[in-house]
Amino acid sequence: MQRKQILVTGGAGYIGSHTIVTLLEEGYEPIVLDDFRNANPAVIKKLQKLTKKEIPFFNFSCCDFDKLIQLFKKYSFSGVIHFAADKAVGESVVNPLKYFDNNITGLISLLKVIEKYPNTNLVFSSSCTVYGNPTSYPVTESFPVGFNSPYGFTKLCNEQMLMQFHTALQSTKICSLRYFNPIGAHESGLIGEEPIGAPNNLVPFITQTAAGWREQLTVFGNDYNTPDGSCLRDYIHVMDLAEAHVSALKYLEKRKEGCNAIFNIGTGIPTSVLELIKVFEQETGKTLNWKFGPRRAGDVPAIYANVEKSLKELHWKAKRSVNEAVLSAWNFQKHSLITNPSIK
Numbered sequence: 001m002q003r004k005q006i007l008v009t010g011g012a013g014y015i016g017s018h019t020i021v022t023l024l025e026e027g028y029e030p031i032v033l034d035d036f037r038n039a040n041p042a043v044i045k046k047l048q049k050l051t052k053k054e055i056p057f058f059n060f061s062c063c064d065f066d067k068l069i070q071l072f073k074k075y076s077f078s079g080v081i082h083f084a085a086d087k088a089v090g091e092s093v094v095n096p097l098k099y100f101d102n103n104i105t106g107l108i109s110l111l112k113v114i115e116k117y118p119n120t121n122l123v124f125s126s127s128c129t130v131y132g133n134p135t136s137y138p139v140t141e142s143f144p145v146g147f148n149s150p151y152g153f154t155k156l157c158n159e160q161m162l163m164q165f166h167t168a169l170q171s172t173k174i175c176s177l178r179y180f181n182p183i184g185a186h187e188s189g190l191i192g193e194e195p196i197g198a199p200n201n202l203v204p205f206i207t208q209t210a211a212g213w214r215e216q217l218t219v220f221g222n223d224y225n226t227p228d229g230s231c232l233r234d235y236i237h238v239m240d241l242a243e244a245h246v247s248a249l250k251y252l253e254k255r256k257e258g259c260n261a262i263f264n265i266g267t268g269i270p271t272s273v274l275e276l277i278k279v280f281e282q283e284t285g286k287t288l289n290w291k292f293g294p295r296r297a298g299d300v301p302a303i304y305a306n307v308e309k310s311l312k313e314l315h316w317k318a319k320r321s322v323n324e325a326v327l328s329a330w331n332f333q334k335h336s337l338i339t340n341p342s343i344k
């Protein structure tokens with residue numbers, strides 16, 4: 001049987017690269033599009049080494065409609081997973097236009113192509129950031145939406161664009177996945193979260209501090225109205241998240257009619273920043289150098305997912321623990337130390 005061709009925009013990035021592995025395991029043929037603005041081109045070689053498969057890749061921005069349509073002429077995509085986007089919340093506050101430009105233009109360009117190829121299923125990378133600052137938890141997909149940053153605004157705007165696009169072209173099959181906090185790495189230690197420059201996110205900051213690349217971790221805030229005063233998040237293993245994308249593709253493939261579905265992709269389990277540090281220390285035997293600092297602007301005190309809908313309709317649930325996720329992130333960090341000691 002011919003393998004289904006899937007375009008993976010942003011396929012060299014953190015979540016994209018892990019999803020490529022799962023797609024190949026599940027018999028799909030992923031084709032990567034990435035402009036490497038926030039990804040290391042070496043990831044493609046690592047993916048080929050890991051999977052022992054040739055992975056076609058194209059180096060241009062998803063915003064480039066003319067090139068994108070050429071790609072659709074060259075291949076017969078049955079689906080697209082659209083990861084390509086900028087994602088640093090703090091940077092988006094300083095440079096909102098960069099976010100409007102890449103995250104909104106990128107989706108417009110893709111939708112213009114899908115308008116011409118309406119049988120292409122679309123899985124979109126959304127985020128729990130669209131819940132803004134929720135007043136109760138766990139959050140279900142029907143909770144009110146909002147945003148706290150230009151980044152969050154672009155994700156919400158993208159979801160609304162998809163809804164209105166689907167209303168106009170009802171045969172299209174679309175699924176948005178609202179990710180909670182992806183962490184961890186593939187068990188091989190070959191691919192993982194590789195931010196360019198100092199990490200913004202908690203887990204790469206923890207592993208880089210433990211490795212001696214950073215001097216000290218700052219825990220942003222100790223006076224939140226949470227059990228230990230630090231923020232609560234729903235940390236999900238990136239391989240569980242990768243599997244959610246395959247479940248989403250299968251969900252769309254089974255649908256006879258068009259749809260625009262939205263799912264939370266989390267574990268449903270809240271973990272505080274202090275608990276995560278403790279898990280890291282327990283699992284790795286390392287002592288982390290950390291201190292409390294002031295709250296970070298824009299952080300919500302707590303958010304975690306209600307995952308009933310994804311279990312019932314996508315037939316997907318997270319299988320891996322936060323302990324496994326943290327350990328896999330450390331394994332990736334140690335691997336980076338061996339293979340790339342100069343990258344800091």
Ligand code: UD1
Binds near residue numbers: 180200201218
């Ligand atoms: C946010 C978004 C998420 C988005 C992600 C992309 C929300 C609710 N979440 O995640 O949708 O995909 O950014 O980057 O908007 N922390 C520290 N010290 C650090 C770094 C982080 O204490 O050096 C704390 C933060 O205050 C937070 C937690 O760790 O409580 C997680 O932070 P981070 O990993 O940056 O993710 P979010 O901000 O939750």
